[in-house]
Amino acid sequence: MQNELITDATLVSNYIKGEEPALEVLIKRHKQRIYSFIYSKVLDKDIAEDIFQDTFIKVIKTLKRGKYNEEGKFLPWVMRISHNLVIDHFRRNNRMPKFSNSGDFNIFSVLSDTALDAERTLIKMQVESDVRKLIEELPADQKEVLVMRMYNDMSFKEISDKTGVSINTALGRMRYALINMRKIIDKHNIILTN
Amino acid sequence: MAKLYSKKNPQTQLDLNPKDETIKFLLDYSKALSVINCNKMKFEALLN
Incomplete structure (x- = not known):
């Protein structure tokens, strides 16, 4: 109940000062929104889980390095990081396309459409x-x-x-x-x- | 009474939350990570 009253900015500031429990409140407060956003893009629970984890690793590193400067905009900032990681995921998959081999030769595995x-x-x-x-x-x-x-x-x-x-x-x-x-x-x- | 034949959106049926293990990993990672400042350079150290 009391946690709801504390703003993101205060929690971020407390976390930067070394108060570890503040991070737990932030993650629990926004996990559903961030995870749903990632899942809506990748449509795979495991991949969404990985990207969610990478997002917060980046958040933790940035906060601990004292590089965070978007006061009062914690959620949009985290969403932006997750958005960039989703793009990275699709880019990586495009570079290394996976072919499911059913035994028969599939002509579409060697032909590609150059249009976006x-x-x-x-x-x-x-x-x-x-x-x-x-x-x-x-x-x-x-x-x-x-x-x-x-x-x-x-x-x-x-x-x-x-x-x-x-x-x-x-x-x-x-x-x-x-x-x-x-x-x-x-x-x-x-x-x-x- | 008219029947509704439209499919339900699968996303609304799912519990869209990350696993507890993932949250625990992140909290443990945060506790273990320390950033060391040294002459304008920053080093990350993971202490278990």
Whole structure:
């Protein structure tokens, strides 16, 4: 009863200070939601169990290393980690496809469809929307150059003419835009590959 | 009275919770893990 009154942020802070029972409250409070989310994606209890475990191992390591900085957003942060691990799981399985051999030669085991399947299409859309959100975070001058170069396919000469800055400045802004995006990606553990 | 022939969603019938062993493993792992700070570097140590 009393546990319900303690916020996630307080529990996280207590856990970081060394109060181990706080973790138990956090796990028990959110286990059903996180596990259901993972299961809804992988549809396999054992795999869901593994991903749930890996998710919390990552949570524990991050908290113990003092790298957690998303105050008040514990559940969305854990959901994001589990989401990334689910994507990793599908990616790993795509790299090493399993064939069930029924004895007869199955032509579909050597033929493959190069078009993206539903899972990969979803991942691609997610990645593209994440990249767009990252671009929105950039300073205006860097964002302008990056959008012109990557989305409008303009040359740096054209960008320089349009924005009224030198080619070198445009190149510099592009470089800083990429560096800044990489920093945000590293900081938030975002996975942007399909 | 009309009969309902639609299948029940299998997910709603399942108890969607991780196993107790998994939770216990995580709590034990947390107790065993300690992070050692050393000159701006961090090392993980698992103590049983």
